[in-house]
Amino acid sequence: MSNYAAAYLDDGRPVCWFRNGVDEFFLMLFTEDDWIELTGQAAAVYLPDEELDDVQVLGFRTTAEVLRDRLDLVGVSRAVVAAELAIMAKEHCEHLRFLAQAESASEELRRGTQEQIEYWAGWSWETWVEDLSRRLQQGEGVSRLARREDHRSASGLMTLWEDHDPRYGLRALLDALPVTATITLDLSDVLESGWLEPPTDPQSVGRQAAVDSSEGLLPPIVLMEGRFDVEVLAAAIKLRRPHLVRYLRLPDFAQRAEGGAAALRQTVRAFAAAGIPNRVLAIFDNDAAARDVLRALSGDDLPPNIRVTRLPELDLARTYPTVGAQGRHLMDVNGLAVSIELFLGADVLSDGASLVPVRWGGHVRSVAAYQGELIAKSGVQDRFRRKVEAATSCPQWMDSQDWSALDLLLDHITSMLTPAVGTAPRK
Structure with missing residues (x-):
């Protein structure tokens, strides 16, 4: 009985082989949603030497584009x-x-x-x-x-x-393949031989291997200022980057009494003090209050696995309606009043014929700027939840919805979590 697992291209050319099992960290690049069961001609593409009536492929399949994104997030x-x-x-x-x-x-x-x-x-x-x-x-x-x-x-x-490490060879190969190409990991032999136990959950297998080997192959943690921020990011990932849902952790500190930039700074410092091994990305609002807190946070001694950033600048925010003591004006509110609500899309921010304005509040002396906040936040949040419900029930609705700002935020997060040259250890 053969004890091999193999990964194949669309046309059956093998990419790599594993004997007596499969590399756990390679396996972790797939999810239960990628599971396939092929028989007959569909399976014979990968096993042409076997009898057509007996051939079977059990394993996982996904695209080159998905694997690239996942490899980037695990450090390769x-x-x-x-x-x-x-x-x-x-x-x-x-x-x-x-x-x-x-x-x-x-x-x-x-x-x-x-x-x-x-x-x-x-x-x-x-x-x-x-x-x-x-x-x-x-x-x-x-x-x-x-x-x-x-x-x-x-x-x-x-x-x-x-x-x-087979993940490195795969990542190199993926750059030479079309994004729509698929990689199929056939586990039939190792499942039948008992080297791998069905049903196979790649995530649990991979994480246990990480714990066992003490290599700390753990998903990045993304921290944000408030519970609604986490709700928005979770929905955006599920709808816009569903293949990354299980590759990021978004803690929702439901019992935390205090929100905002100051509370997020406390969480960041607590993670640093606790020696959390995961890569951590803390995302602050792009407003005056966050700039004040970040100025203080810059003096903290954070470990290299913890990074801090702000919500990226928005084109929509460069000429945004505002209300204050001096009346109504169009202003660039980047760095002054950009919270997660401004990333929900122009379709959500529109209140009839115009965008819901920002109202100016107190002056933040340390950064010499006024803090702004969106008027009628709860109404905007409710409209976003209805937008998510519509997109969830019928994904085609997203073609007519505005997700550009949240796509920008997801790209920013991926960029911040993608290691640069020399940051990943050799195996």
Whole structure:
């Protein structure tokens, strides 16, 4: 009985193999919603050597775009992978030069080695991806066990990932694939052999492996100023980025008496003091009160896994209606009065013929600015909840709704949580 698990491209070309089980952190890239059960011709694409009546594929399937997003959030981003490949290319060149200089090296070996040295010495991420993409389009296989193949073949280009964390090789490969391409992870053999227990929940398997190995592979935590902020972000992720629902944690401190920027600062400091191992992103409003608190927070000694940001600037807020002692004016309220409500969409903020205005309040001396707040917040919040209900019951409604600001916020969060070069450990 075979004890292998394998991941495949759409047309059945294998991406990687696992023996006697499957790498738990690789498995964690999938969710229960990705589960598939294939038989007959649909399964034979991946197992062409088996009898059509007996062939079966049990496992997970999702798109290249979804896997890219998930890998970015678990710390295996394009920047990290590109930097890792650069290191491996340099080491590979040094090894090839050693082989070419050996007294026993034949002339044929020297020529072949020199060609590889020239390729990897002139390597760049962009050219590597272009070469791999072209070879994949020509139908070449992508098995990483390719030491004897042409170094410019698809499998030859993937050879450096052979002994690496399989997530890194997959992330590199994904950049050479169309976003609509699918990856299918077939677990049939390892399930039948007992190496993996059905039903399989990839998240619980992966998290337990993280705990067992003490590597701390934990989902990022996103903190916001208020309960409604969390409600909005949770709805936006569910509707606009459903494939990331289980890859972020959004604590709702329902028992917290105090809200706002000051309370969020206290939470951030508490997380830092407690040594929370997860990456933490605290998102403050983009108003005068938050600027005051952030000025004080800048002096706190926060660990590198905790980052602080404000709601991103909005084009809508650059000429927004305001009401104050000087009457009604259109003003840029970025940095003065932008709360989560201004991200709910112009369709929600519209009260008849105009946008619900901001009312100016007290003066915040430390930042020399007045604090503003949206008038009739509760009405705006209720309209957003109805908008969410409509989109949930009929997703096509989102095509006629305004989600642009919340899409901007989700992109900002992803950007803040995506590691830069050198921030992820090598395995």
